[in-house]
Amino acid sequence: MTKPADHRSLLSWLQPLLLWLPPVLFLSLFYFYPLGSILQVAFERSQAGLAGPFYEVFSSPGIRNVIAFTFWQAALSTLLTLLIGLPGAYLFARYEFRGKSLVRALTAVPFVLPTLVVAAAFNTLLGPRGWVNLALMDSFHLLLPPIKFTNSLTAILMAHVFYNTTIILRMVGDYWSHLDPRMSQAALTLGASPLKTIQHVTLPLLMPAVLAAALLVFIFDFTSFGVILVLGGPRFATMEVEIYYQTISLFNLPLAAALSIIQLTCTLGLTILYTQLSKRLQRPLSLRPVKYTQRRLRTWQSRVFVTLFMGVLLGLLTIPLLSLAARSVVSLERGPDPSNTNPQFTLAYYQELNQNRRDSLFFVKPINAIGISLAYASMTVMLALALGLPAALTLARDQDWRLNRWLDPLIMLPLGTSAVTLGLGFIVALDQPPFDLRASPLLIPIAHTLVAFPFVVRSLVPSLRSIRPRLRQAAAVLGAAPSQVVRQIDLPLVGRALLVAAAFAFSISLGEFGATALVSRPEYPTVPVMIYRYISQPGSLNYGQALALSTLLMIATAVGMLVIERLRLADIGEF
Amino acid sequence: MHRPSSLVIGGIVLVILALSSCTTAAMETLFPTSQSTSVPTQEHALTLKVMTHDSFDISEEVLAEFEQANNVKVQFIKSGDTGTALNKAILSRENPLADVFYGVDNTFLSRALNEDIFEPYDSPLLAAIPAGFKLDLESRALPVDYGDVCLNYDKGYFVQQGVAPPMTLKDLSQPEYKSLLVVENPATSSPGLAFLLATIGNFGSDGYLEYWEGLVANDVLVVNDWETAYYSEFSGSSGKGPRPIVVSYSSSPAFEVLYSEPAVDEPPTAAVTANETCFRQIEFVGILSGTQNRELARKWVDFMLSRTFQEDIPLKMFVFPVNSEAVLDQIFLKYLSFPDQTAIVSPDEIALNREVWIKAWTEQVLR
Secondary structure (H helix, E strand, O other): OOOHHHHHOHHHHHHHHHHHHHHHHHHHHHHHHHHHHHHHHHHHOOOOOOHHHHHHHHHOHHHHHHHHHHHHHHHHHHHHHHHHHHHHHHHHHHEEOOOHHHHHHHHOHHHHOOHHHHHHHHHHHHOOOOHHHHHHHHHHOOOOOOOOOOOOHHHHHHHHHHHHHHHHHHHHHHHHHOOOHHHHHHHHHOOOOHHHHHHHHHHHHHHHHHHHHHHHHHHHHHOOOHHHHHHHOOOOOOHHHHHHHHHHHOOOHHHHHHHHHHHHHHHHHHHHHHHHHHHHHOOOOOOOOHHHHOEEOOOHHHHHHHHHHHHHHHHHHHHHHHHHHHHOOEEOOOOOOOOOOOOEEOOHHHHHHOOOOOOEOOOOOHHHHHHHHHHHHHHHHHHHHHHHHHHHHHHHHOOOOHHHHHHHHHOOHHHHOOHHHHHHHHHHHOOOOOOOOOOOOOHHHHHHHHHHHHHHHHHHHHHHHOOOHHHHHHHHHOOOOHHHHHHHHHHHHHHHHHHHHHHHHHHHHHHOOHHHOOOEOOOOOOHHHHHHHHHOOOOHHHHHHHHHHHHHHHHHHHHHHHHHHHHHHHOOOOO | OOHHHHHHHHHHHHHHHHHHHHHHHHHHHHOOOHHHHOOOOOOOOEEEEEEEOOOOOOEHHHHHHHHHHHOEEEEEEEOOOHHHHHHHHHHOOOOOOOOEEEEEEOOOHHHHHHOOOEEOOOOHHHHHOOHHHOOOOOOOOEEEEEEEEEEEEEHHHHHHHOOOOOOOOHHHHOHHHOOOEEEEOOOOOHHHHHHHHHHHHHHOOOOHHHHHHHHHHOOOEEEOOHHHHHHHHEOOOOOOOOEOEEEEEOOHHHHHHHOOOOOOOOOOEEEOOOOOOOEEEEEEEEEEOOOOOHHHHHHHHHHHHOHHHHHHHHHHHOOEEOOOOOOOOHHHHHHOOOOOOOEOOOHHHHHHHHHHHHHHHHHHHHO
């Protein structure tokens, strides 16, 4: 199929078209059409024509600052995330150690937690009354907390690293684990220093996966909303925050639309840059099964090194989670007896979750909320894989096809789109049967799929591209039917990547807090929506229930991730 | 030669798409919630759709009363915070998502009226509502409930320090209250905006910036949302933050008793309700223009203004009924003080100046 002659035949034209059909239909209907509609409505409201709002954006120093800050914090966050994530990815890729799959599953948990909960978790650690500050004040006899975390850039950066390290760990770690270690061993044997080996062998081979992961992390940070709002405080704003303010508080839809378009253009520019770079870097490789690439920890040095680094990584990612979980079973309230200041162990918050004490119509048992969340998440996984796999296949196989060069950057756009804008787009566009989905529960997995789809494609393409075309040709020559080639060559070789993709789709859906963007049917709340219901009311019981439900969400996520990890042993993952 | 594999994949795609639509249908049976079972399985002629914000709540029993009396199923559509929900109602004006919209407050009222999303309805029950709540004289938006945004303080802190809690807004710039106050950003938070309006009602649009200058000098902390202010920064809540004064609601102390664990009789916090220190948020309901169910929609509006619903409001949403015949639960009489006089800024003034005030405030306080 990479022979030039093939490209002239009708069949080879038909194949990518057929593969593109489902994702393109889906994106047109649920992304481009709503987005176009809301932008049109917004600009119709502009009194200064189409250009007016753009002029307003660029002539306001405040908004120019917002744009500059959006880039700056995203770049810084991405760098830090790579710094923490790459060594972790290396360890996951090259070493086999006990508890590895548990550690991997745990690192995915931050990804799904609502920002308000993460903020609370960080606060119990680093806030003015957090453990760290209290300990420092105590040991150095300070009057004021030495660490200022609230409303700082540090808080934003830490939260971004906390959320997104798992992207690097998974996407790069997985790719790395299939790289043949003999190549760097050869370099070392030939006298290259370890640094030179990394620079000239490992990194270039790894680059496609690093770039893909870094692009996703960057776009996530670039469009960051909750972290900036809750942890960054009022002095920091990204474009996404500004769009929210202009839309909701001021109802200045034209200005919000102009900002959305600028944000999209930036995303598109970045993605085009990425596709250009990755095409140059990508080369077919001999991917190796994990059992040939991974070592056990034999020497004590490697044991110490792995333990130390895993300790740091786990500490960063799980200590805030653990402090949250601990807080959900501890009552700090004094109760009726004011002299009682000791923290008390309690399961009251968990018990209360099952009580509908006030006869509320919207009460949902946590087990049901988790069930609803899992149902949405499985739908998202199915949809995102069903749409992402064909797109990834054609992107990987028909690289030189002109349409692919156009479509490739477009699939990343949903990630760079303002959720507020798109949410209003659904209201404006999807209002006619058979697509009057404005208040349908189906809209939730659809919206989650828009975010998950680019992840699926980006996780699959690097692995698919690295398959040597000759493998497929050889199989064909030996008489394998085309579907057999897919089943026996493509799928086994990218089986791991497929599971990584599924894991992303799963966690994106579990953690997505759709309430701001979508119209929701209150009878089917997801867990994050329920958490928000509790934490938006005063009272120790409400706060405790929010933490308890967050803990249950963490457990559900970790278990879900472990299950996805196990799947590979059963079927296609190994070869 | 690759066409068959595309067909295989295409087939898988179709099957999965079909599967996921079935899953949605199955969800109703898998997760029967209170809402889908609140009415016996009789056949309903009609469904009334009520669009509202995320904080809306109602007792199962109270709703069942309305549904049974009118043989109707009420479907609630929650659409985000107040501003978001209103924007959605405005943008779906041509083809309304619902028959009734509840939850627009006086800070957003002018937007709703200017965009003409409601049709007028002179409910007979308006007679029981004091004139002060009826901000729309054409009865397109009818008042349902109100809540007061007030300073809350941590009682324990002031007892321990032997300092009196603040009584007026002016007190907050005094040295004994230095570094004690946390407020929400008016650009992103509804109580934040309400508190800014309280200061404007107090000191006028030419004096409020000077007042805020004093607060900044006294180290006021601004955060973006109520949750962070109350749970991360305020010392009176379970979050055990560092600051003992916060902008919250007059009803928050009652919440601290009702939702306490372990149970307490006395709230750890109290609200400052002295004259003109609070700003009153009034919430309205209106019938969306273009409804196909006008009669039912009117019945629902009447129901929301009737004693049954009005008396359900406080324990469900922690705001208070506007109907003067509604009787408050004991718990509120015990833990609540109502301000005699709140700071007043009219909806028109708010609509006209919102952007200017917030911008000027941002320059003064955050830069």
